[in-house]
Amino acid sequence: MERSRKILIIGEIQNGKPVPVTLELIGEGKRLASFTGARLFLAVAGSGIRGICRDLLRYPVDRIIAMDHPRLEPAQLEVHGKVMEVMIREQKPDIVLGGGTLFGKTLIPSVAAALGTEVMTDAVGLDIDRETGRLLAIKPAFDGKQMSVVSMPEAEVQIASVKPGVFQKSDETDNKKGNITMIPADWLEDIKEQKKTLDFIFEGDQKICLEDAKIIAAGGRGLKGPEGFELLKRFADRIGAQMGSTRPCVDAGWTLPEQQIGQTGSITKPDLYLAFGISGAIQHMTGVRAKTVIAVNNNPNAAIFQYCDYGIVGDAQKILKEFLEN
Numbered sequence: 001m002e003r004s005r006k007i008l009i010i011g012e013i014q015n016g017k018p019v020p021v022t023l024e025l026i027g028e029g030k031r032l033a034s035f036t037g038a039r040l041f042l043a044v045a046g047s048g049i050r051g052i053c054r055d056l057l058r059y060p061v062d063r064i065i066a067m068d069h070p071r072l073e074p075a076q077l078e079v080h081g082k083v084m085e086v087m088i089r090e091q092k093p094d095i096v097l098g099g100g101t102l103f104g105k106t107l108i109p110s111v112a113a114a115l116g117t118e119v120m121t122d123a124v125g126l127d128i129d130r131e132t133g134r135l136l137a138i139k140p141a142f143d144g145k146q147m148s149v150v151s152m153p154e155a156e157v158q159i160a161s162v163k164p165g166v167f168q169k170s171d172e173t174d175n176k177k178g179n180i181t182m183i184p185a186d187w188l189e190d191i192k193e194q195k196k197t198l199d200f201i202f203e204g205d206q207k208i209c210l211e212d213a214k215i216i217a218a219g220g221r222g223l224k225g226p227e228g229f230e231l232l233k234r235f236a237d238r239i240g241a242q243m244g245s246t247r248p249c250v251d252a253g254w255t256l257p258e259q260q261i262g263q264t265g266s267i268t269k270p271d272l273y274l275a276f277g278i279s280g281a282i283q284h285m286t287g288v289r290a291k292t293v294i295a296v297n298n299n300p301n302a303a304i305f306q307y308c309d310y311g312i313v314g315d316a317q318k319i320l321k322e323f324l325e326n
């Protein structure tokens with residue numbers, strides 16, 4: 001397959017709009033394209049997405065390749081996988097980037113397998129090898145204590161999935177030059193239906209989206225259990241923050257998996273990050289890219305104090321209770 005210099009981003013649409021990581025990848029894709037002179041393509045598939053595609057032309061992409069069909073609901077991952085495989089075979093990009101969301105984590109490896117190649121998963125940074133022009137993916141290694149640089153020197157198409165939240169969203173462009181190519185979708189009717197979406201039921205009354213949160217109040221094992229997290233939730237609601245947590249608290253069932261921040265959770269970049277009873281392990285702090293960090297910990301030697309702008313040595317529950325009483 002002859003390749004042209006092309007970076008193709010697998011876009012993801014949820015609830016009528018692109019998910020944040022799609023816009024983050026457009027920004028990063030543009031930066032990478034500037035090193036090789038590549039053109040930046042965005043591939044989008046969904047049901048009723050023509051308007052969204054027109055909106056996406058506000059971003060600096062050279063072309064949007066789109067397929068619009070009722071069979072392309074978000075849950076129809078097999079159909080999405082087939083469509084992305086076809087788009088990649090037709091477009092022949094040398095680099096494909098997708099977001100490591102729940103959708104992407106399932107879709108991207110299956111597309112790579114269908115193309116007979118591999119995928120560099122969960123990258124937290126990307127670059128181009130200036131000598132070879134190959135994609136470099138930066139990933140945590142050795143339990144997150146080191147960063148590794150991974151590449152696919154032999155692959156015709158280099159595919160990477162990127163953790164949401166690591167890059168800034170792309171700015172809109174005044175210099176709109178992209179266009180939209182709609183791909184015929186009638187052949188989708190022939191794909192056997194394997195599952196049907198009956199309804200979407202969201203847990204709780206508020207959707208958790210830590211990657212976009214401006215203020216995060218996060219708790220760790222120092223909150224001692226569900227009662228500590230109840231206090232933290234009341235505090236978070238009072239100051240308009242989203243609540244996050246460390247992994248052991250998720251493992252203990254005190255918090256939800258989508259509240260986990262860190263190497264195996266969300267990468268966050270809030271203006272303010274408040275840490276209550278969190279030790280500051282590197283695997284957690286990898287997910288904290290805050291402008292300001294305030295930490296409460298009863299151990300003055302806790303690692304978190306090396307990362308914070310303001311530190312309070314004290315009992316986390318006691319400090320939360322005092323705040324809530326005033």
Ligand SMILES: Cc1cc2nc3c(=O)[nH]c(=O)nc-3n(C[C@H](O)[C@H](O)[C@H](O)COP(=O)(O)OP(=O)(O)OC[C@H]3O[C@@H](n4cnc5c(N)ncnc54)[C@H](O)[C@@H]3O)c2cc1C
Nearest residue numbers: 220221222246247262263264265277279283284298299316
């Ligand atoms: C491959 C791998 C991936 C991982 N990914 C993640 C990840 O994505 N996210 C993540 O969070 N972790 C992750 N971890 C786990 C990580 O290494 C740490 O174990 C974890 O972050 C520690 O959580 P913690 O700070 O809540 O608990 P602890 O390390 O137990 O720290 C609790 C802190 O609370 C303080 N404390 C105790 N009592 C009080 C009190 N009364 N008031 C105030 N402070 C108090 C203590 O001094 C201590 O500093 C990963 C580990 C591995 C090996």
